[in-house]
Amino acid sequence: MYQKSIIFLTIILTSLRSCSSSYPFDPRYDHSMSPNVYYETNHQHGHIKRNHHHHAYAPTSSPRAFNVNAFGAKANGNDDSQAFMKAWEAACSSEGTVYIVVPDNRAYTLKPVKFSGPCKSSLIVFKIYGKIKAWKNPSDYKERRFWIVFHTVDNLRVEGGGRINGNGKIWWAQSCKINPELPCLGAPTAVTFVECNKLMVRNIRLENAQQMHMRLQDCENVKALNLMITSPGNSPNTDGIHVTGTRNILIQDSIIRTGDDCISIVSGSENVRATGITCGPGHGISIGSLGANNSEAYVSNVVVNKATLIGTTNGVRIKTWQQGGHGMAKNIIFQNILMKNVTNPIIINQDYCDRPESCPEQKSAVQVSNVLYKNIHGTSSRSEAVKFMCSKSIPCRGISMQNVKLVHHITKQDVSKASCSNVKLDTRERVSHSICT
Ligand SMILES: *[C@@H]1O[C@H](CO)[C@@H](O)[C@H](O)[C@H]1NC(C)=O
Numbered sequence: 398m399y400q401k402s403i404i405f406l407t408i409i410l411t412s413l414r415s416c417s418s419s420y421p422f423d424p425r426y427d428h429s430m431s432p433n434v435y436y437e438t439n440h441q442h443g444h445i446k447r448n449h450h451h452h453a454y455a456p457t458s459s460p461r462a463f464n465v466n467a468f469g470a471k472a473n474g475n476d477d478s479q480a481f482m483k484a485w486e487a488a489c490s491s492e493g494t495v496y497i498v499v500p501d502n503r504a505y506t507l508k509p510v511k512f513s514g515p516c517k518s519s520l521i522v523f524k525i526y527g528k529i530k531a532w533k534n535p536s537d538y539k540e541r542r543f544w545i546v547f548h549t550v551d552n553l554r555v556e557g558g559g560r561i562n563g564n565g566k567i568w569w570a571q572s573c574k575i576n577p578e579l580p581c582l583g584a585p586t587a588v589t590f591v592e593c594n595k596l597m598v599r600n601i602r603l604e605n606a607q608q609m610h611m612r613l614q615d616c617e618n619v620k621a622l623n624l625m626i627t628s629p630g631n632s633p634n635t636d637g638i639h640v641t642g643t644r645n646i647l648i649q650d651s652i653i654r655t656g657d658d659c660i661s662i663v664s665g666s667e668n669v670r671a672t673g674i675t676c677g678p679g680h681g682i683s684i685g686s687l688g689a690n691n692s693e694a695y696v697s698n699v700v701v702n703k704a705t706l707i708g709t710t711n712g713v714r715i716k717t718w719q720q721g722g723h724g725m726a727k728n729i730i731f732q733n734i735l736m737k738n739v740t741n742p743i744i745i746n747q748d749y750c751d752r753p754e755s756c757p758e759q760k761s762a763v764q765v766s767n768v769l770y771k772n773i774h775g776t777s778s779r780s781e782a783v784k785f786m787c788s789k790s791i792p793c794r795g796i797s798m799q800n801v802k803l804v805h806h807i808t809k810q811d812v813s814k815a816s817c818s819n820v821k822l823d824t825r826e827r828v829s830h831s832i833c834t
């Protein structure tokens with residue numbers, strides 16, 4: 398009898414243990430009891446005290462959670478960035494899977510912060526349940542182009558359903574695009590990832606960024622999923638997701654409503670897939686601009702699949718600078734796209750020039766080649782829905798259109814005009830009769 402009950406107990410304990418480790422750990426319900434180590438800030442001495450009470454009982458594989466409140470974050474409108482930095486340092490120097498928890502129903506204010514790697518941990522999960530707001534005073538942004546930065550962090554996940562709000566209003570008012578009398582100094586990108594490998598950002602709202610909402614720079618193996626990015630249609634330069642020098646990236650199931658490009662993909666980016674994207678207001682999905690100041694630019698293997706563009710100034714755009722530049726934008730597919738009242742639904746613009754005087758024509762240009770437009774439907778706000786303004790010296794090559802039908806938003810008539818310079822279509826199947834014949 399005694400032996401029997403011991404065996405019984407052992408079975409229960411074993412099954413409990415395997416049960417708890419097979420369920421995903423959810424730190425939301427774990428604010429008071431950290432799984433195996435918890436930390437208390439020692440306010441008198443300003444250092445962090447470790448407490449190992451639970452350690453002996455917890456399986457060593459169970460993840461550790463670092464709640465920003467435990468590091469002194471107050472969510473009272475004062476700057477919480479020191480507490481966030483301490484939580485980051487603690488997580489980054491721990492082994493295994495670690496969680497940084499930003500609790501729900503609180504709004505934390507951050508000055509510019511930089512979360513740097515490399516970290517000891519095998520996975521860092523930044524769980525944002527609550528809200529993170531940007532510090533309002535621009536003069537406290539020493540590096541004017543950054544607010545929240547993740548630098549050289551591998552195996553990072555940012556998620557949790559919370560919000561990151563850039564408090565952009567004050568910056569927008571200072572933009573030279575809004576007030577031409579002010580100097581063009583630029584403004585911070587809300588969230589920047591630099592040289593991050595194996596990055597996932599999902600289930601986050603980004604709103605009212607100072608300038609760009611999210612920038613992926615020189616990263617590899619990135620997934621950006623279920624993002625909601627919003628700022629007013631008249632907010633200057635507020636790109637949704639900016640991809641630069643980044644390889645192997647999937648952007649999926651996201652809604653992006655801003656004052657500038659929905660997604661912009663620029664030099665050094667390769668294997669970029671965007672699928673299930675809704676854009677508008679804003680400037681649409683853009684490859685470029687490329688080749689500014691005679692620079693060299695390469696973008697290749699881009700697939701935009703299943704996108705809806707609503708009231709944007711462009712639909713799908715490739716944009717290179719007129720003043721020279723070298724390199725190429727090649728192997729690009731835009732497919733299964735719905736346009737609703739878009740001003741320039743399909744556009745290649747190789748004479749991009751943002752100077753007040755016209756830019757002089759140059760011999761060199763970034764070459765645009767192998768671009769497929771397939772299954773593109775909907776409406777254009779103008780009677781010209783397709784614009785291919787390719788370079789005279791280096792024309793567009795390998796441009797194909799299949800099943801492209803766009804009608805005027807009001808009259809519902811087939812678009813009657815297209816500009817097609819220095820381009821000859823490779824394939825042209827089931828395309829509105831007037832386009833680039
Ligand atoms: C191009 O060069 C000019 C002058 O050197 C500089 O002011 C400008 O910011 C550069 N433009 C870009 C897009 O890099």
Ligand SMILES: *[C@@H]1O[C@H](CO)[C@@H](O)[C@H](O)[C@H]1NC(C)=O
Pocket residue numbers: 708738740778806
């Ligand atoms: C269509 O787009 C044009 C130009 O952006 C805009 O002025 C107009 O209000 C839009 N119409 C509708 C019905 O959304």
